[in-house]
Amino acid sequence: MSNTQIAVKDLSKIYLMGKERVAALKKVNLEFEKGKVYCIVGKSGSGKSTLLNMMAGLEKPTQGEIIYFSNNHLEKMSEGKLAKFRRQNIGFVFQSYNLMGQLTALENVAMPLVFKGYSRRIRNKAAKLMLEQVGLGDRIKHKPSQMSGGQQQRVSIARAFVSRPGIIFADEPTGNLDSRTSEEVMELITKIAKANGQTLVLVSHDEETADYADTVISFLDGRVVDVYNK
Amino acid sequence: MGSLDILAMGARNLWRRKVRSLLTVLGVIIGTAAIVVMISLSVGIEDALVKQFENMGDLSIVEVWPGFSGNERTMIDTEMMDKISAIEGVEVATPLMNSYARIIADRYEVTTSIMGIKPEALPYLGIEISEGRLLTTEDDLHMLFGSQVLPRFQIPRSTSNMRGGYYPDYNQSTEPPIDVMEVNLRLSYDMGWGDGNTQYELYRAQAVGIIGGDGYNRYSYSVIMPLDTVIRLEQENNSNNRSGGRYEPEFNQVMVKAATLDDIDHITASIQQLGLQSHSLSEMLEEAKRSTEFIRLILGGIGAISMLVAALGITNTMVMSIYERTREIGVMKVLGAKLADIGKMFLVESALIGFFGGVVGLGVSFGISYFLNNIIAGAGMIGIPMQARMSIIPPWLVILALVFTSSVGLIAGLYPAIRAMRLSALEAIRTE
Numbered sequence A: 001m002s003n004t005q006i007a008v009k010d011l012s013k014i015y016l017m018g019k020e021r022v023a024a025l026k027k028v029n030l031e032f033e034k035g036k037v038y039c040i041v042g043k044s045g046s047g048k049s050t051l052l053n054m055m056a057g058l059e060k061p062t063q064g065e066i067i068y069f070s071n072n073h074l075e076k077m078s079e080g081k082l083a084k085f086r087r088q089n090i091g092f093v094f095q096s097y098n099l100m101g102q103l104t105a106l107e108n109v110a111m112p113l114v115f116k117g118y119s120r121r122i123r124n125k126a127a128k129l130m131l132e133q134v135g136l137g138d139r140i141k142h143k144p145s146q147m148s149g150g151q152q153q154r155v156s157i158a159r160a161f162v163s164r165p166g167i168i169f170a171d172e173p174t175g176n177l178d179s180r181t182s183e184e185v186m187e188l189i190t191k192i193a194k195a196n197g198q199t200l201v202l203v204s205h206d207e208e209t210a211d212y213a214d215t216v217i218s219f220l221d222g223r224v225v226d227v228y229n230k
Numbered sequence B: 001m002g003s004l005d006i007l008a009m010g011a012r013n014l015w016r017r018k019v020r021s022l023l024t025v026l027g028v029i030i031g032t033a034a035i036v037v038m039i040s041l042s043v044g045i046e047d048a049l050v051k052q053f054e055n056m057g058d059l060s061i062v063e064v065w066p067g068f069s070g071n072e073r074t075m076i077d078t079e080m081m082d083k084i085s086a087i088e089g090v091e092v093a094t095p096l097m098n099s100y101a102r103i104i105a106d107r108y109e110v111t112t113s114i115m116g117i118k119p120e121a122l123p124y125l126g127i128e129i130s131e132g133r134l135l136t137t138e139d140d141l142h143m144l145f146g147s148q149v150l151p152r153f154q155i156p157r158s159t160s161n162m163r164g165g166y167y168p169d170y171n172q173s174t175e176p177p178i179d180v181m182e183v184n185l186r187l188s189y190d191m192g193w194g195d196g197n198t199q200y201e202l203y204r205a206q207a208v209g210i211i212g213g214d215g216y217n218r219y220s221y222s223v224i225m226p227l228d229t230v231i232r233l234e235q236e237n238n239s240n241n242r243s244g245g246r247y248e249p250e251f252n253q254v255m256v257k258a259a260t261l262d263d264i265d266h267i268t269a270s271i272q273q274l275g276l277q278s279h280s281l282s283e284m285l286e287e288a289k290r291s292t293e294f295i296r297l298i299l300g301g302i303g304a305i306s307m308l309v310a311a312l313g314i315t316n317t318m319v320m321s322i323y324e325r326t327r328e329i330g331v332m333k334v335l336g337a338k339l340a341d342i343g344k345m346f347l348v349e350s351a352l353i354g355f356f357g358g359v360v361g362l363g364v365s366f367g368i369s370y371f372l373n374n375i376i377a378g379a380g381m382i383g384i385p386m387q388a389r390m391s392i393i394p395p396w397l398v399i400l401a402l403v404f405t406s407s408v409g410l411i412a413g414l415y416p417a418i419r420a421m422r423l424s425a426l427e428a429i430r431t432e
């Protein structure tokens, strides 16, 4: 129990669609340990993204608790507190990269450090190092539109890791990539996380991604149906 | 997030949409120029008004008369004079004391009004000297001649009854027959219409100067002498006083010089509290200014409308850019941007639009102002005297315009900024 970094307790999410109630998550209980790689799998619409978004503090649960470091209750935090918590503890990788089109790779990676209030010199140095780690040391001046999908996803991975957060969430990071590029990206992301002892929580539908995980969590209709430790 | 980063990001985002930003700034430029030029016109009108009044006399002088209310009459005696002099902000107050006497120079005589004035007040009364000097506090039986007194010196027609010169002789030459500055003068209160028994003293007097200047003024027809001298002469010659009664001088008119123009209001109020009547050019100017306020209101209003349109333009631009940047805002929120920083980013953008518009708008205003003053007014297209400028942009207007446009920018950006802050991160990211 002492190793538990994030505890999810009886977490439920109900969306109201007019009069219709859609239960996206139903009393989910999970524990995540520091430095491990988790992969959440399941059919489309089973609630994977919903769980990830709530754990990242992007959405409020209808019921239940999300406890970080055994005493930080995410569900009780205000919008401002959540922003601060994310800034300090969480990195996020999107399926569709979500880079800023007008900024260079370097500026995109440096963005979280801008919000943390670091000076230009420090954040550029850190961003450049991070881009070198993801193998884009020669692309720092490129804009997203001048890069391939794989390269863009690597920039977004660099952005997620640059402020050295304890936990990184990635919602289908390989969803838009071909299988060979997917492999490269998965290798990269797990390698960096492992090297720094960061927890990685992935969502994916393809089987291969699950191979990189320490623990695979299966979802069906908003419920956890299997937790499989390798 | 550092302020410089926020500023840089705002400037960069504006630059990203050059044309739209430029058009919005153009709106602010027009709004600023409209307001500044309109107000500069009203400042010009007011300035011309002040100049016109300054030509009419000293604005820092208040004239005072005895007061009337119903049957009550408030007189100005020496005690009242002390009260007037004691009012805060009064530099010097002097009565214009009227008396009447005969002046004899050689064979010539003139019967004329004598005006008793404190010598220390003379420099403030706008009296121009064409010869000699003003009176000083050392002077006693010394005279300052009004220019229109001199031609009236005449040889009396009869030594017995008609001690002439009292009735103006329209055939006389305008050239003074003698030079009063050079000859010895005598002064007498014997007008020749007395009972013949009373003995009047004949005083030795001396001229110290002649009042010149263009045209006539209230001093042209008088001989000015030191106030104390005139009071003494009245005491010694007034028949009532000689019969034993105590003589108390009363004054019909007092001139009060204020230390500064700011003291005028206070002085006027205090004088009215004493029960006296007052009048000053400043008061008249204030009234005239009040009537120009309406003009300023209309002109400023026209400018304000174009500024309002410009402000709506800013809000519109900012709302548009939030629509376009919804996803970007969402991503920034996911990356942990402070809500306040997101708000500031948008506020900075709209304030920059306001500020740049203000700066350029001011430049344009100065151009238009120059054009109005030098091309239109200079060519005599409008009946404005050359020395008055049609449009004046004082420094306070420059500062006001910059503060105003930046604030308009900020206020116009407030709603879009709040919208950006309230945006849900998740929904923002979902929008494709």
Ligand SMILES: Nc1ncnc2c1ncn2[C@@H]1O[C@H](COP(=O)(O)OP(=O)(O)OP(=O)(O)O)[C@@H](O)[C@H]1O
Residues within 6 Å of the ligand: A015, A016, A017, A022, A023, A024, A042, A043, A044, A045, A046, A047, A048, A049, A050, A051
């Ligand atoms: N904002 C929303 N409003 C209403 N219903 C929603 C909303 N977001 C998700 N849902 C519903 O919640 C359920 C779970 O959605 P979720 O996005 O978590 O699925 P997912 O497992 O990530 O699917 P996929 O693999 O397709 O991404 C779905 O039935 C979905 O329709």
Ligand SMILES: [Mg+2]
Residues within 6 Å of the ligand: A048, A049, A050, A171
């Ligand atoms: Mg999903």
